[in-house]
Amino acid sequence: MLEMEEALVAFFAAVGVLATFWVVANFLFARREKTVRGTVLLPFSGEAEEMEYAAEKARRLQRELHCDGPVLLVDCGMSQESLRRASLLMRDRSGIKLVYPEEIEEQLY
Secondary structure (H helix, E strand, O other): OHHHHHHHHHHHHHHHHHHHHHHHHHHHHOOOOOOEEOOEEEEEEEOOOOHHHHHHHHHHHHHHOOEEOOEEEEEEEEOHHHHHHHHHHHHHOOOEEEEOHHHHHHHOO
């Protein structure tokens, strides 16, 4: 019975050492994705029914591509209701901004 206990202790000690080695090796040698800056421009006019869907899809794509930058909702003649929805979208989700066409260049840098 004593030999069985000693064998179990030795087994769990070996597993612990291997697990520790695995964590350290992953930390030291894991490939890290480089984050790049990329801005997404989404022009909208009128009622812009697809604005929320397009903005969420753009943010998801940026995350998948390790891309850091804003999603710009460009007001190309949006209705008052669309502007209100854009304001709510900016409030509820980070990284989304509403701009006019003449403001795009200053948002890129």
